[in-house]
Amino acid sequence: MRLAQRTSWISPSATLAMDALAKRMKSEGIDVIGFGVGEPDFDTPDNVKEAAIAAIRAGFTKYTPAGGTPETKEAVIAKLARDNGLSYEPAEIIITVGAKHALFGAFQALIDPGDEVIVPAPYWVSYVDQVQLMGGKAVVIEGAEANGFKVTADQVREAITPKTRALVLNSPSNPTGAVYTRDELEAIAAVAVEADILIISDEIYEPFIYTDAGHVSVPSLGPEVKERTLLIHGVSKSHSMTGWRIGFAAGPSPIIAAMTKIQSHSTSNPTSIAQKAAVEALTGTQEPVRAMVREFARRRNYLVERLRSLPGVQCALPDGAFYAFPNISAAFGKRVGDREITNSQDFAELLLQEAHVALVPGSAFGAEGYVRLSYATSMENLKRGMDRIAEFWSRLE
Numbered sequence: 001m002r003l004a005q006r007t008s009w010i011s012p013s014a015t016l017a018m019d020a021l022a023k024r025m026k027s028e029g030i031d032v033i034g035f036g037v038g039e040p041d042f043d044t045p046d047n048v049k050e051a052a053i054a055a056i057r058a059g060f061t062k063y064t065p066a067g068g069t070p071e072t073k074e075a076v077i078a079k080l081a082r083d084n085g086l087s088y089e090p091a092e093i094i095i096t097v098g099a100k101h102a103l104f105g106a107f108q109a110l111i112d113p114g115d116e117v118i119v120p121a122p123y124w125v126s127y128v129d130q131v132q133l134m135g136g137k138a139v140v141i142e143g144a145e146a147n148g149f150k151v152t153a154d155q156v157r158e159a160i161t162p163k164t165r166a167l168v169l170n171s172p173s174n175p176t177g178a179v180y181t182r183d184e185l186e187a188i189a190a191v192a193v194e195a196d197i198l199i200i201s202d203e204i205y206e207p208f209i210y211t212d213a214g215h216v217s218v219p220s221l222g223p224e225v226k227e228r229t230l231l232i233h234g235v236s237k238s239h240s241m242t243g244w245r246i247g248f249a250a251g252p253s254p255i256i257a258a259m260t261k262i263q264s265h266s267t268s269n270p271t272s273i274a275q276k277a278a279v280e281a282l283t284g285t286q287e288p289v290r291a292m293v294r295e296f297a298r299r300r301n302y303l304v305e306r307l308r309s310l311p312g313v314q315c316a317l318p319d320g321a322f323y324a325f326p327n328i329s330a331a332f333g334k335r336v337g338d339r340e341i342t343n344s345q346d347f348a349e350l351l352l353q354e355a356h357v358a359l360v361p362g363s364a365f366g367a368e369g370y371v372r373l374s375y376a377t378s379m380e381n382l383k384r385g386m387d388r389i390a391e392f393w394s395r396l397e
């Protein structure tokens with residue numbers, strides 16, 4: 001079968017692939033502990049579920065406008081005003097089928113073959129593949145561990161060429177949990193303004209910050225930054241709604257109009273019922289979000305302490321998101337039975353086979369030498385999983 005060339009420019013999502021493998025092993029009766037996928041283990045809050053049930057009962061089950069209903073857009077506008085002090089018009093908002101598809105639509109609207117997008121590593125898996133799928137080139141710059149896995153304004157400046165269309169920022173970060181400070185963001189944004197490139201700011205982990213610093217939304221840095229920023233967001237993580245598939249983007253109206261046109265020929269619209277649920281998530285009580293964040297803070301401290309107790313492992317305390325990203329390169333060159341560990345992929349495969357713990361190798365995020373553990377799982381799973389990892393680690397020779 002002849003497939004389009006573009007299919008060879010990408011690989012399957014490593015995070016979803018690891019989740020599928022762990023779930024398959026579980027269905028075969030193997031007691032796998034999953035630290036793989038980044039998905040809150042909490043149920044969707046009841047008020048949100050009730051809004052969807054009411055929508056079904058009211059017959060709100062038909063096509064909606066391609067870019068989302070006016071009501072959902074107003075809910076997004078209200079959220080951005082309430083939490084971020086931002087002011088947007090409906091023409092600057094699109095509701096999408098998850099944040100992933102907001103990014104997909106953005107890259108479709110922005111990238112011609114050969115165009116470049118600057119992506120700081122460690123990066124979330126889909127940025128690079130989505131850019132490549134459009135025929136673009138992801139220019140990866142590395143956030144050093146010593147700098148909290150964050151890139152600097154100088155690095156961004158050096159990566160800009162005449163072909164640069166956009167810079168991706170993701171704070172709080174998946175996979176490292178790094179949170180950029182206001183000063184750091186201001187310095188990077190100044191470079192983007194000077195070079196007149198777009199910032200695609202993925203802020204989907206906004207509520208998950210465990211320090212007093214709080215979230216700094218990139219478009220709030222000033223009018224010159226706002227007019228060059230496409231904000232990507234959604235309710236998947238904040239309201240534990242991964243399966244509902246509602247994301248959104250806010251930014252310059254020409255980009256939003258292009259994304260809406262593309263969406264009208266692709267998904268038609270985000271699911272009507274899920275939009276009603278998202279309205280309640282965004283405008284109703286935020287207490288379930290706060291409760292989830294409190295619990296994640298507890299888990300983060302536990303997980304990082306356990307990881308640090310493994311001889312040779314370094315692990316930064318992540319300020320945000322729900323991932324730990326330890327440096328496990330001390331395992332390289334060591335063996336388990338007759339298998340040698342040479343990279344993070346080997347480590348993840350062996351750990352799954354030998355200890356039945358699923359995590360994601362750092363190489364999937366453009367950072368060899370690390371693994372990502374999601375702590376969006378119960379405290380009990382964290383304890384059992386870490387006991388297994390500690391036992392596995394002690395067997396390396």
Ligand code: PMP
Pocket residue numbers: 038097098099100101124170174202204234235236237242245246247
């Ligand atoms: N951005 C980041 C950084 C993510 O980790 C994810 C993973 N869910 C997404 C976007 C996509 O979110 P959604 O599930 O809403 O498509």
Ligand code: GLU
Pocket residue numbers: 013015016036037038039100124125126174
């Ligand atoms: N974003 C989550 C993760 O990184 C979910 C899977 C995905 O969409 O990649 O695990």
